[in-house]
Amino acid sequence: MTDTPIxxxxxxxxxxxxxxxxxxxxxxxxxxxxxxxxxxxxxxKTTLVNLITRFVKPTAGEVFFKGDKISHLPPYKIVxxxxxxxxxxxxxxxxLPAYKNMIIPLYSPRMRQLAGGRxxxxxxxxxxxxxxxxxxxxxxxxxxxxxxxxxxxxxxLELAKAxxxxxxxxxxxxxxxxxxxxxxxxxxxxxxxxxMAGKTIIMIEHRLKELFRIADRVIVMNYGEKIAxxxxxxxxEDEAVKSAYLGTETD
Amino acid sequence: MKKRKxxxxxxxxxxxxxxxxxxxWREMLYLATPRxxxxxxxxxxxxxxxxxxxxxxxSVAVVALxxxxxxxxxxxxxxxxxxxxxxxxxxxxxxxMNHYWGLNPLVSIPIASVLGGLICTLLLLPVxxxxxxxxxxxxxxxxxxxxxxxxxxxxxxxxxxLSGMTPLPSKWVELYLIMAVLLMVLFGFRRMMxxxxxxxxxxINDNDRSxxxxxxxxxxxxxxxxxxxxxxxxxxxxxxxxxxxxxxxPVFALDYSILPIAAAVVGGPGTxxxxxxxxxxxxxxxxxxxxxxxxxxxxxxxxxxxxIVALPEGIFHYIQRKYHQIERWVEVAK
Numbered sequence: 001m002t003d004t005p006i007x008x009x010x011x012x013x014x015x016x017x018x019x020x021x022x023x024x025x026x027x028x029x030x031x032x033x034x035x036x037x038x039x040x041x042x043x044x045k046t047t048l049v050n051l052i053t054r055f056v057k058p059t060a061g062e063v064f065f066k067g068d069k070i071s072h073l074p075p076y077k078i079v080x081x082x083x084x085x086x087x088x089x090x091x092x093x094x095x096l097p098a099y100k101n102m103i104i105p106l107y108s109p110r111m112r113q114l115a116g117g118r119x120x121x122x123x124x125x126x127x128x129x130x131x132x133x134x135x136x137x138x139x140x141x142x143x144x145x146x147x148x149x150x151x152x153x154x155x156x157l158e159l160a161k162a163x164x165x166x167x168x169x170x171x172x173x174x175x176x177x178x179x180x181x182x183x184x185x186x187x188x189x190x191x192x193x194x195x196m197a198g199k200t201i202i203m204i205e206h207r208l209k210e211l212f213r214i215a216d217r218v219i220v221m222n223y224g225e226k227i228a229x230x231x232x233x234x235x236x237e238d239e240a241v242k243s244a245y246l247g248t249e250t251d
Numbered sequence: 252m253k254k255r256k257x258x259x260x261x262x263x264x265x266x267x268x269x270x271x272x273x274x275x276w277r278e279m280l281y282l283a284t285p286r287x288x289x290x291x292x293x294x295x296x297x298x299x300x301x302x303x304x305x306x307x308x309x310s311v312a313v314v315a316l317x318x319x320x321x322x323x324x325x326x327x328x329x330x331x332x333x334x335x336x337x338x339x340x341x342x343x344x345x346x347x348m349n350h351y352w353g354l355n356p357l358v359s360i361p362i363a364s365v366l367g368g369l370i371c372t373l374l375l376l377p378v379x380x381x382x383x384x385x386x387x388x389x390x391x392x393x394x395x396x397x398x399x400x401x402x403x404x405x406x407x408x409x410x411x412x413l414s415g416m417t418p419l420p421s422k423w424v425e426l427y428l429i430m431a432v433l434l435m436v437l438f439g440f441r442r443m444m445x446x447x448x449x450x451x452x453x454x455i456n457d458n459d460r461s462x463x464x465x466x467x468x469x470x471x472x473x474x475x476x477x478x479x480x481x482x483x484x485x486x487x488x489x490x491x492x493x494x495x496x497x498x499x500x501p502v503f504a505l506d507y508s509i510l511p512i513a514a515a516v517v518g519g520p521g522t523x524x525x526x527x528x529x530x531x532x533x534x535x536x537x538x539x540x541x542x543x544x545x546x547x548x549x550x551x552x553x554x555x556x557x558x559i560v561a562l563p564e565g566i567f568h569y570i571q572r573k574y575h576q577i578e579r580w581v582e583v584a585k
Contacts, residue, residue, distance in 0.1 A: 055460065079466035091458045096450075103447045104454045105465040122447055165466065 004067050006031045006169060006200050012051050012061035021047045023224045034201045036211045039221030045204045049173050053085050054078055080110045084167035088174040090154045094147030098157055101146055102126035105164040114166055133160045133190050152183035169200045176207045184210050256578040293434055297426040311534040312429040313487045317511035318526035319436055320483040325520055327476040328456030333390030335507035337484020341367035345489030346498030350413045356493040367485025372478045379473050394503040401500055412499020419493050436483055441523045452476055517558045519565020528567050
């Protein structure tokens with residue numbers, strides 16, 4: 001067992017003008033871990049994801065993936081190394097059938113690398129992947145226009161797009177937000193299945209109950225800083241976390 | 252016997268997706284007509300027209316090609332206001348090769364198309380990162396700058412331009428060359444935009460973050476789209492150089508930027524066929540209005556406004572919808 005963390009974030013900071021959105025955030029992530037990132041609105045969770053995947057350029061700090069520095073690479077190269085993320089706001093091709101939405105990740109150079117220079121039958125792969133995330137094949141859900149699908153399916157589509165890239169690290173940005181309890185209950189087994197396959201996952205969530213059930217470790221963010229890091233139970237008993245979520249008592 | 256109406260396309264669509272499963276000649280005809288009709292029109296039209304309208308047909312085809320080139324760029328998320336750049340660069344490339352080196356037009360036109368495409372791509376490479384109106388502004392400015400460079404440095408004949416180009420062998424070669432290219436570009440690139448590759452291009456327009464997130468370098472794909480559009484536009488310029496037997500500063504005129512956009516918008520953007528249809532309507536209309544003298548532009552503008560207000564989706568989308576809604580009578584089983 002090597003001790004090289006799959007992801008190492010050190011001193012990551014971001015200023016938007018005069019606002020410090022993220023301040024000196026550092027953490028390690030071991031292979032196979034499921035890390036939850038929680039925190040109040042505006043605490044810098046999505047900024048953290050954007051910095052790791054470099055959709056936003058960090059002001060300071062470094063990110064290492066499997067021991068290699070990635071914080072200087074353009075985002076598409078980071079994806080090719082094996083980090084896939086989902087977006088909080090799903091924005092599919094509304095007029096196209098759901099399975100055609102899978103074509104873009106399946107067209108990725110990463111797919112060609114993994115398949116040894118060949119792409120294969122993208123439509124068939126798309127249908128298989130969508131079945132995996134719960135698009136019922138018998139009901140032909142994957143053939144429906146994305147615009148006609150409910151939010152639950154669109155989030156699944158977003159997850160399927162990430163799975164299609166066969167990454168080693170998944171970063172799921174508020175995958176459960178806007179979903180009903182039943183829809184979340186349907187999603188949890190999919191995430192557990194990804195985990196069983198030995199993949200590492202970072203989940204940004206507001207749905208604490210569901211997150212704590214599956215997360216190994218939780219990081220709590222507040223005002224752009226990491227205020228707690230540890231197993232879910234220990235973190236929630238932390239005084240700093242309580243005050244961030246519930247506010248401090250004033251004398 | 253009771254009868255009811257049924258849409259023709261429904262059965263075909265339900266039975267298959269992608270592969271056509273046809274049950275009758277009628278269904279075959281239904282599918283083939285919209286594809287064969289434009290081919291027949293493009294091939295027969297040159298034979299039917301008088302010499303004046305044959306010349307008009309040349310500019311119709313050129314505007315159609317420029318509009319297709321604009322549409323490909325627009326579908327990739329780059330709204331260009333400078334098709335004149337492509338046209339002008341192609342025109343000068345072919346003109347220079349013919350004037351100074353005496354290359355046969357049938358050789359210089361293809362070389363100029365590719366070379367022009369490359370030059371345009373290189374010129375716009377630094378601004379690929381710009382989006383929306385910022386990209387548009389740059390494409391608008393570059394042809395204007397190039398005109399001034401030609402004027403100030405007196406390069407390639409300066410304000411006089413280069414004249415005495417070798418014309419194409421005959422007017423039939425002219426007509427059928429441009430018609431063949433138009434049909435190939437129209438059908439070929441329509442197919443391309445429907446393919447998975449085209450889907451990636453459209454994805455850049457729709458949601459570029461999600462395309463980046465697939466590990467795809469969007470700037471590389473944008474450059475490819477720019478090159479394709481540049482080659483089409485440069486071909487038009489190179490072709491017209493040998494039709495007019497002249498190349499000069501007017502090749503960067505604003506007309507070549509504005510007319511294709513009008514054609515694509517009136518015809519229906521996003522289909523390429525719409526852009527072609529728009530050119531086939533707007534250019535002849537502009538010619539037909541010549542009799543009105545000074546009022547020509549007023550009437551032309553009024554027509555444009557009417558088209559856009561009445562059919563904001565574009566003529567092609569309207570026709571396509573109506574065509575899909577064609578119904579036939581079928582017997583109802585008791």
